[in-house]
Amino acid sequence: MNTMRKAFWLAKLELDVSKKHYLLLLFIAGIYSFFFYLTMPPYLEDNIFLLDAFLIIYIGSLSFSIKPKNFQYQKMDDGLYASPYVAMLNQLPIKRNVLVASRFILPYLSILIGITIVLVGTYFFSAELQSAIEPLPMIALIIIWLCISFSIGGIFPASDPGDQIKRFTFFWSYMIIIVFFVGMYLIFQVWLDTGFFKWTIQLANDFTILSIIMSILIACLVMWYWFNHAMKQIQKNDYLQ
Template structure:
């Protein structure tokens, strides 16, 4: 089953592969430029706007890595899904194989950007002076876990959503903004310097615990979203 899922994922990745690599490169450059330009002020005083940007990009920026033709989009009057998933869903392929292929494709797109970003991030003078080696590994794993855990909503969503209206999309957007605000705001109320600096200090003070917890969060979150995708596929008939 995994072998077939890998083949499906690689088959899709090779289609418009240049756009995928270009999108990865542009996001990587944008993140590094933003980080190098702002990390000094963030370390000194925090930065609410920058915390929003960092968290939003790591958690939900995966959508920008996928060529438009393959993105979650409107495929019928009130159904949103991945067009490729709909095509493959009509073929005699096991549902588990299809779902696993969505997550493998997600890893192929997301992990190289995250890995290269944290390699490049380390060479910022402010960062190399701020971290111990163990602390930086822990910090990287923590933000890896944010990217892969929150980002897993995208392959899970590829299976489709019924009865999606403009009103529902507006409420989803409001919910995401509210959720990010509720997550970040307490780091200024109780810690003063915000989310990014808090994660830096946690990683430096407890590198082992932060690393272990981050490595546990990734499979737990991904397992949940795989289960979510399977459950929705069982409940709904997404044939067009």
């Protein structure tokens, strides 16, 4: 508890600098809500892949859209990419587990706000989505997507302590992203003949409680992995080289 209390205190310092960026978050959430409202009827009927792709892109943007430039992951030295803010705090008498824990608080807060606004807003205005899922399973659907978003979005705060970027690192990173989207298309659109978001609607409808439990368990495991990855990186990197 003491670790989390100190982590929240560190996150509050960053929040004071990032307040205006939350207005940008609300603006982005509003745009995506409108987009999903427009595309939901044809998506539920024809499984349009574009909605699934933009939903994943939206999730990825939430973790860093609220970060001022000096807090963002960027090149610091030859081959070292990290957050200058983390590098600075690492020189102070702050326990590393506190520092690492603090990196996840604001990104996850932005995910909580952003996903909730988009899904609740789309559900409120889309009669088609209301027909596809009842209010109680809709709560399960929101929890499922929060867990998916925490799992995917955790890669960004986990990267803040830094990585040694080699010659082809960015190339392989882009290749992984391409393979991810191609794989998602083949699995859901071709094999299962449905959309990813539509598939989660079916899970929430048919296995409401089980889907909540499994989503939370998987998200906890993935977040634990991201936290431990960040701890290893902050111990390994030399920010004074």
